[in-house]
Amino acid sequence: MKTKILLLTAFTAFTALNAQLSFTTEDVPSQGNYQRCVVDMNGDFLDDIVSVSATNINILFQTESGFEVGNFTTTSANNNPSWTMAAGDFNGDGYNDLLYGGGNGATFMMSDGTGNGYVENSPGEYIFSQRTNFVDINGDGHLDAFVCHDVAPNVYYLNDGNNNLEYHQGGIGDYHSGGHYGSLWVDYNNDGLIDMHMSKCGGEEARYTDNLFRNNGDGTFTDVAAMANMDNKTQTWSTAWGDFDNDGFMDAMVGVSSFNTGGQKLMRNNGDGTFTDVTAGSGFDNFNHTSWIYAPADFNNDGYIDIYGSGSKIMLNNGDMTFTPVNVPFSTASIGDLNNDGFLDAFNFGEVHFNDGNDNNWLTINTIGTESNRNGIGARVEIYTEMGKQIRDVRSGEGFSEMSTLNTHFGIGTDTEIQQVIVRWPSGIIDTIENPEINSTLVIIEGEHQMGVQEVEADLFSIYPNPVKDILNVQGKSLETADFEIYHITGSKVMTGKINNGKINVKHLTKGIYVISVKKEGKTSTLKFIKQ
Amino acid sequence: MKNFYNWFLLIFFPIFISCSSDNEGIPEEEAEEVSPVVMDLDEVPYPKLSDYNFFKLPLADLEPVYGVLPYEPISALFSDYAHKKRFVWMPEGVAATFDGDAKSLNFPNGAALIKNFYYENVQPGNQTQLIETRLMIKIDGEWMFANYVWNEAQTEAFYDMEGSFVPVTWLQNGQTKEVNYRVPNGVECVTCHNSSEIPLPIGTKPQHLNKNYNYADGTKNQLQKWKEVGYLTEFPNQINTMVNYLDESQDLEKRVRSYLDINCAHCHSENGFCNYRVMRFGFENTHEHDNLGICKVPDEDISHWPEVGDPTHIIFPGDHEKSVIYYRLNTTEESYRMPLRGRTLIHEEGVGMITEWIDSLEDTCE
Numbered sequence: 001m002k003t004k005i006l007l008l009t010a011f012t013a014f015t016a017l018n019a020q021l022s023f024t025t026e027d028v029p030s031q032g033n034y035q036r037c038v039v040d041m042n043g044d045f046l047d048d049i050v051s052v053s054a055t056n057i058n059i060l061f062q063t064e065s066g067f068e069v070g071n072f073t074t075t076s077a078n079n080n081p082s083w084t085m086a087a088g089d090f091n092g093d094g095y096n097d098l099l100y101g102g103g104n105g106a107t108f109m110m111s112d113g114t115g116n117g118y119v120e121n122s123p124g125e126y127i128f129s130q131r132t133n134f135v136d137i138n139g140d141g142h143l144d145a146f147v148c149h150d151v152a153p154n155v156y157y158l159n160d161g162n163n164n165l166e167y168h169q170g171g172i173g174d175y176h177s178g179g180h181y182g183s184l185w186v187d188y189n190n191d192g193l194i195d196m197h198m199s200k201c202g203g204e205e206a207r208y209t210d211n212l213f214r215n216n217g218d219g220t221f222t223d224v225a226a227m228a229n230m231d232n233k234t235q236t237w238s239t240a241w242g243d244f245d246n247d248g249f250m251d252a253m254v255g256v257s258s259f260n261t262g263g264q265k266l267m268r269n270n271g272d273g274t275f276t277d278v279t280a281g282s283g284f285d286n287f288n289h290t291s292w293i294y295a296p297a298d299f300n301n302d303g304y305i306d307i308y309g310s311g312s313k314i315m316l317n318n319g320d321m322t323f324t325p326v327n328v329p330f331s332t333a334s335i336g337d338l339n340n341d342g343f344l345d346a347f348n349f350g351e352v353h354f355n356d357g358n359d360n361n362w363l364t365i366n367t368i369g370t371e372s373n374r375n376g377i378g379a380r381v382e383i384y385t386e387m388g389k390q391i392r393d394v395r396s397g398e399g400f401s402e403m404s405t406l407n408t409h410f411g412i413g414t415d416t417e418i419q420q421v422i423v424r425w426p427s428g429i430i431d432t433i434e435n436p437e438i439n440s441t442l443v444i445i446e447g448e449h450q451m452g453v454q455e456v457e458a459d460l461f462s463i464y465p466n467p468v469k470d471i472l473n474v475q476g477k478s479l480e481t482a483d484f485e486i487y488h489i490t491g492s493k494v495m496t497g498k499i500n501n502g503k504i505n506v507k508h509l510t511k512g513i514y515v516i517s518v519k520k521e522g523k524t525s526t527l528k529f530i531k532q
Numbered sequence: 533m534k535n536f537y538n539w540f541l542l543i544f545f546p547i548f549i550s551c552s553s554d555n556e557g558i559p560e561e562e563a564e565e566v567s568p569v570v571m572d573l574d575e576v577p578y579p580k581l582s583d584y585n586f587f588k589l590p591l592a593d594l595e596p597v598y599g600v601l602p603y604e605p606i607s608a609l610f611s612d613y614a615h616k617k618r619f620v621w622m623p624e625g626v627a628a629t630f631d632g633d634a635k636s637l638n639f640p641n642g643a644a645l646i647k648n649f650y651y652e653n654v655q656p657g658n659q660t661q662l663i664e665t666r667l668m669i670k671i672d673g674e675w676m677f678a679n680y681v682w683n684e685a686q687t688e689a690f691y692d693m694e695g696s697f698v699p700v701t702w703l704q705n706g707q708t709k710e711v712n713y714r715v716p717n718g719v720e721c722v723t724c725h726n727s728s729e730i731p732l733p734i735g736t737k738p739q740h741l742n743k744n745y746n747y748a749d750g751t752k753n754q755l756q757k758w759k760e761v762g763y764l765t766e767f768p769n770q771i772n773t774m775v776n777y778l779d780e781s782q783d784l785e786k787r788v789r790s791y792l793d794i795n796c797a798h799c800h801s802e803n804g805f806c807n808y809r810v811m812r813f814g815f816e817n818t819h820e821h822d823n824l825g826i827c828k829v830p831d832e833d834i835s836h837w838p839e840v841g842d843p844t845h846i847i848f849p850g851d852h853e854k855s856v857i858y859y860r861l862n863t864t865e866e867s868y869r870m871p872l873r874g875r876t877l878i879h880e881e882g883v884g885m886i887t888e889w890i891d892s893l894e895d896t897c898e
Binding site: 033080082083102103104126128151152177178201202203204207208235257258259260261290291292331332348349401 | 694695714717719720722723726728729805806807808809831832833836837838865866867872873
């Protein structure tokens with residue numbers, strides 16, 4: 001009888017969970033040998049699908065009425081993204097660039113600034129690439145590129161300030177024969193400096209012991225894994241980092257590609273620079289699947305980050321550092337919101353697994369850096385709702401092979417109000433937004449919502465909606481005679497005129513980020529907006 | 533009278549000297565031939581291959597000088613169809629020792645292993661083209677890697693650890709084949725050539741060497757020859773020896789096991805970089821089907837790749853299309869091909885042999 005009740009409970013729970021999270025699979029016309037990237041490519045902050053071959057970048061641009069196909073010819077890439085792909089706006093022109101991690105080296109496909117072309121830059125150093133990321137390594141406000149090296153110390157390309165690639169090797173993962181598989185950039189100690197966790201695999205124990213590189217703030221990093229209790233000696237290709245218990249500190253779920261030297265580990269961040277192994281009873285203690293890919297995402301929008309990548313399952317976060325597996329139609333996948341409904345979907349080789357959604361509420365945030373790198377990579381985003389605090393770090397390159405959205409996504413469960421959103425930018429600037437609208441996209445431009453600073457300015461005007469598709473409303477006192485100018489973020493002026501009745505038709509503008517400048521009585525004020 | 537006697541001596545004494553230096557009938561010790569190879573362990577690696585004086589001129593003929601001994605493993609690594617010519621040299625008075633059938637011979641300090649890679653029937657012109665010569669030299673108990681890349685004129689090979697690509701088009705059995713041949717970067721050497729991350733030669737286990745070779749002065753078992761020239765001390769009568777996988781008269785499974793040993797065991801072994809996967813492809817292990825991955829569920833799911841079907845096991849007996857190993861061998865896609873490095877083309881003959889073998893297996897998985 002007891003068994004029957006247990007079985008019934010289990011079955012009900014299982015069905016209930018599946019009811020809470022399910023996907024509908026659709027074919028999409030993606031074309032290319034490597035289909036492992038979901039990210040906005042045309043500047044409208046809607047996630048697109050990117051597939052590449054040696055001489056072509058195929059992009060399915062997300063629109064309201066489905067995907068619009070674009071193909072962009074490139075020179076024959078010296079290196080294909082056979083191991084990994086990353087995206088980020090390295091050259092700050094408003095369009096994301098691509099980084100192909102190949103077995104002999106790295107190739108960059110830099111956007112040419114028009115949104116219509118890409119220029120290959122293959123610096124030529126020998127690298128057996130593994131996980132690649134875009135991140136501001138030296139904190140100078142320019143996005144850099146990091147490439148794990150399978151058989152030698154890790155390498156990285158610093159942006160010299162003029163968008164040139166400056167090659168460096170050493171200082172962030174120096175094991176002489178490599179074993180560097182999954183680099184994950186995360187501020188694990190909440191000091192505002194981006195650190196790096198290094199998942200390692202293969203060879204001798206010293207080679208497959210993970211590192212935790214604490215950013216010293218001066219361009220150098222120190223491996224503190226042993227001190228932090230994060231020197232895991234498992235065969236790990238990637239680790240899912242997220243604040244699983246919503247206590248304000250990033251935790252880690254260390255995945256395994258083989259059970260040879262141990263199983264998955266759930267490590268809770270103690271908030272003091274150390275971690276505690278809480279695998280026992282977490283659900284990961286009897287999770288018998290292996291994978292290259294372990295990454296975080298809140299799939300059911302309940303405000304607790306889940307983990308995907310392995311065993312055709314999502315490990316649903318129960319909110320108490322325990323996880324329950326749910327069957328889903330994917331393991332390997334790139335994650336993003338592919339139909340702009342606030343629920344995260346999964347793309348893999350010609351198929352989109354659209355999240356069927358539920359009644360939970362959500363918030364999507366687009367971070368636009370000004371002092372910091374344009375994507376805001378490395379920024380810590382916090383939201384406060386009735387259920388408490390949730391955090392994210394803006395990251396380029398999670399899991400192992402795939403590139404997922406650069407948009408920041410939160411589920412807030414049944415909460416109906418967001419008290420505050422705080423963005424702590426790599427530059428040190430802190431923006432605070434009070435009471436943003438739920439179930440929508442919030443655009444946060446660095447520096448425009450600093451507490452205490454705005455009141456003095458008493459902005460000449462405000463604009464809505466943002467993002468905008470056709471009519472941009474401009475509101476403010478006595479603006480009828482005011483002049484306006486609109487510039488593309490790269491600086492070219494695209495429109496001028498008088499505010500008049502406060503309605504500006506921007507429908508003809510190509511997708512991207514723009515600055516509207518309003519001049520009244522000799523004073524000029526500017527705001528940025530996104531054209532979709 | 534005295535005067536005449538003096539003159540007599542003056543005239544005839546040289547004749548006596550020259551006669552006596554004629555050696556006829558007088559036994560003399562044979563002059564010992566010395567190897568003219570140049571190997572100053574404090575100075576290597578030399579900038580040019582000719583600096584070692586391993587070969588007579590012209591260098592490209594690869595005709596070895598005294599002391600440089602050709603050798604060949606029974607089954608060879610597939611390197612995008614490149615041919616190999618291998619040689620071994622050791623300093624005077626030292627020799628390698630036997631350390632087990634399935635372990636590399638233990639080489640003395642100063643020993644050099646030389647491996648030349650080349651293509652024949654290279655187009656246009658239908659000539660032979662040497663690409664690279666890889667050296668391993670033992671210094672102070674450790675192996676050093678040194679790679680030499682041949683110039684187009686084929687007169688010399690230069691020390692180069694940077695790695696490069698050499699496009700080659702050649703005729704093979706009437707078919708034109710192309711490759712963008714990869715010359716490895718120095719950091720790549722140890723990824724295959726290692727045991728527990730310590731550099732080690734491949735193909736120098738007794739199980740690889742125990743066969744006859746046609747030397748210039750006659751055919752002889754290689755281990756026997758090495759002993760005779762002073763390059764090997766002792767070796768046992770019984771050695772668990774592999775077969776030439778190209779020899780179709782041999783047992784199919786032994787051919788497959790020999791192929792898997794030389795192409796895969798350096799990573800897929802207890803002390804290799806991929807020891808965290810279940811396969812142990814050393815010939816000494818694969819008489820046990822478990823070690824081959826037969827009926828073993830793979831750690832990695834490769835089914836999302838477009839050309840891969842739905843493999844269920846590493847090797848599924850009776851059906852190569854359900855076997856992960858088949859897809860990994862039958863692809864050029866670098867993120868799931870096997871071997872991971874060392875090849876960029878598909879070895880059609882190897883794939884054919886393994887397909888035939890998998891389909892012939894009669895084990896049943898649980």
